[in-house]
Amino acid sequence: MEPPMNSNLARRQVLSLALGLILATPVLAQDSDKVLVVGASGGTGRFIIAMLEEQGYEVVPTSRNPERAAETVAGDFAWRQMDLTSRESVDAAVRDVDFVVTAHGATQAEGPNDPEQVDWIGTRYLIDVAGKIGVKHYVMISAASAGNPDSPLNERFGNVLVWKGHAEDYLRESGLPYTIVRGPGLRDNPGGEKPIVLEQGGSGRRLMEREDLATVTVAVLNNEAAMGKTFVARNGDGGATVDLQEQIQNLSPD
Ligand SMILES: NC(=O)c1ccc[n+]([C@@H]2O[C@H](COP(=O)([O-])OP(=O)(O)OC[C@H]3O[C@@H](n4cnc5c(N)ncnc54)[C@H](OP(=O)(O)O)[C@@H]3O)[C@@H](O)[C@H]2O)c1
DSSP states (O other): OOOOOOHHHHHHHHHHHHHHHHHHSOOOGGGGOEEEEETTTSTTHHHHHHHHHHTTOEEEEEESSHHHHHHHSSSOOOOEEOOTTOHHHHHHHSOSOSEEEEOOOOSOSSSTTSHIIIIIIIHHHHHHHHHHTTOSEEEEEEETTTTOTTOHHHHHTTTHHHHHHHHHHHHHTSOSOEEEEEEOEEEOSOSSSSOEEEESSOOSOOEEEHHHHHHHHHHHTTOGGGTTEEEEEEEOSSSOOOOHHHHHHHSOOO
16 A cells, blocks of 8 residues: 655645646736827827737827827727826826837927927826836837937927937936837828838938838837837838848847
8 A cells, every 4th residue: 555645745746736837837918918108199109009909919098188089099999198298197197007108299399288398308207107117118209310409300399309319318217128219200101112221320301101100119019129229210212121120130229
């Protein structure tokens, strides 16, 4: 007859079997796929939320006016109210999400919704709360030439590039995993028709379709190869797009 198994030993064996099973089970993706999109009602933002949803993310779009956004933007989303000019509003809206994507921009050259308020101060509120709740990746759409005080665009639109530059610096220094996608002049022709080019450095007049900018923004989200990188996305004149992932990988970290 077999001797009775020592009960402590049996318990240890059961526990280590259970632990082994837990460690061998992959974390379910659905548990960590919730993404807050700021500026989701905008020209680029509305492409971003559609593409993220198609990829299986749980999308939480924000707007200053969620009722209007729900009526005017395609799709069935649970819009959250948020106004970047109020820290209380930002603190209340940014909760229980894993990722943040931003595609917002000031609507006035001067006034309560100007670049200083929206692209700098409001963006700072966002980065602060994203840090507090520990988001896994913060993707910011910025602008080509951000940080350049000499661009004529500053004079035309409330020093927008100066304020975007401050916001970029704040994000880079926040300790958050981040990617900064700098958009050039944006247009509204269909995407997917011209090559997409990702570059660091370079200058001159550059353009991009909003749909293509959305494609790049979604491609970098939760993408290890894009972490800690700042780059310009633009459309090329002709030819095919070099594989996007390869381009992302070849970019230098900040
Ligand atoms: N336009 C260009 O040529 C250009 C060039 C370079 C970079 N960019 C950048 O590219 C991104 C996309 O640009 P876009 O032209 O596609 O955007 P857009 O159509 O101008 O949309 C701007 C968005 O910002 C939101 N917004 C404005 N004020 C806000 C506030 N106080 N609080 C919260 N949200 C606010 C608006 O949302 P609600 O009205 O629903 O609140 C709207 O969804 C932006 O980051 C922009 O700065 C644009």
